[in-house]
Amino acid sequence: MRAALIALWAIVQRETLRFVSQRGRLLAALVRPLVWLVVFAAGFRAALGLSITPPYQTYITYEIYIVPGLCGMVQLFNGMQSSLSLVYDREMGSMRLLLTSPLPRWWLLFCKLLAGTAISLVQVYAFLLVAFFMGIQFPLAGYLLALPALLVSGLMLGALGLLLSSAIKQLENFAGVMNFVIFPMFFLSTALYPLWKMADASTLLRDICAVNPFTQAVELIRFALYAEPNWIALSWTVLALIMFLGGSIWGYDPSKSMIARKSG
């Protein structure tokens, strides 16, 4: 048990050191959602009318609506960045160090996941701080309760990245992840528009949005920011986390690994 905790601390520390040394990474993590908030939201404010739906008690501006979605976006990109760095580590060889440790592999992967999620929490709260000074503010309890929600959503999106990294052999294939994972997940969710608005366009699209784990993660964050629980969103997000993490542990199992079968 002690050995497992020593490894956990070391992995979190290493990821933090890497994050701190890559100053551009925090900047990119902040600029991306801020561009959406300032530019995209300003343009859409007039075009998109929002009715009062929970957790909102009154009419809200579009900027307020998309903030939870942008928190999710920060975590989605962070999860994919972690995945990219895992594929890079594997290509460069440093992943071998982790995989030849005598600790259980599932634990090492979980440590990696937790370290990546911790980084995403720093990024999200930095974004929320900037949004606060831009006048987009949430109740104090919301900022506190968002932490466990962001932890679950960060773990789920990080686990998705981990799963993808177990299946992607080469760094070059990562462009496909952008096209086929990040963009569809983000746009087919409630990050930018509510479900009922999507239903106006197409019920099929609405249904796809509803089952998208990213939608559930965004709704979990949205409700938490207003200090309200959303048990359905929490259940779906946890379920997706279990599935993605289970899949990645399977993918990294040397006897079943997709990488081992494809190597050579």
Next chain:
Amino acid sequence: MNDQPGVVVDSLRHSYGSKLALDDVGFTIPRGTFCALLGPNGAGKSTLFSLLTRLFVPESGTINIAGRDLATEPRSALARMGVVFQQPTLDLDLTVRQNMLYFAALHGISKRDSALRMEDALGQLGMAERASEKVRALNGGHRRRMEIARALLHKPDVLLLDEPTVGLDAETRRHITHHVHELTKTTGLTVLWATHLVDEVLPDDQLVVLHQGAVLAGGKCHILTGKRTLADTFASLTKEDAT
């Protein structure tokens, strides 16, 4: 350290799809022995290393590390093994100390214990004064020495090195080869050293010649070569097999 052989490989077979990479590979390395795994490029050395370190699992056959079966007791076997991969596995943006501590933590060694071990391991390879330097600032030879020091941090029974001197100058190669040979005598460490460079092998070393995924010959180097040089013996073995 126990009395079991350092490494026992038996009837190992592995393939990538339809391409057979290793076929019926088997050998035993007694404890405290330097064993050179000699083979040309593409012989299957790196595949064998991936199987020995459990990055892959063989289709059939068994691997035993210091008395622990890698398939049934993987964690115990991995804990007794130090590895230096052909590809560097260092974090260039961290210091030597940070890299060493990270590795030690992956083996569950606390910061306090690993600090003492690190000093000792780096000192033996003449790297103690470089502990605070970023790895990026080190030359290839120093990086390799650091990787060897790191692989010994958890006091393994078996050290596996996959072509550790590739790309290094002659003097550094000599120093590293000599140091690892010494370790087998002074600490009882079992070493499996994969190479295609015959000058790294001494007459008293054990030898396993791997070619096209199969073991062509094995035994004490001077017995296998007789009056010929190792280079000639190796050339004739691999030539005979090819014809």
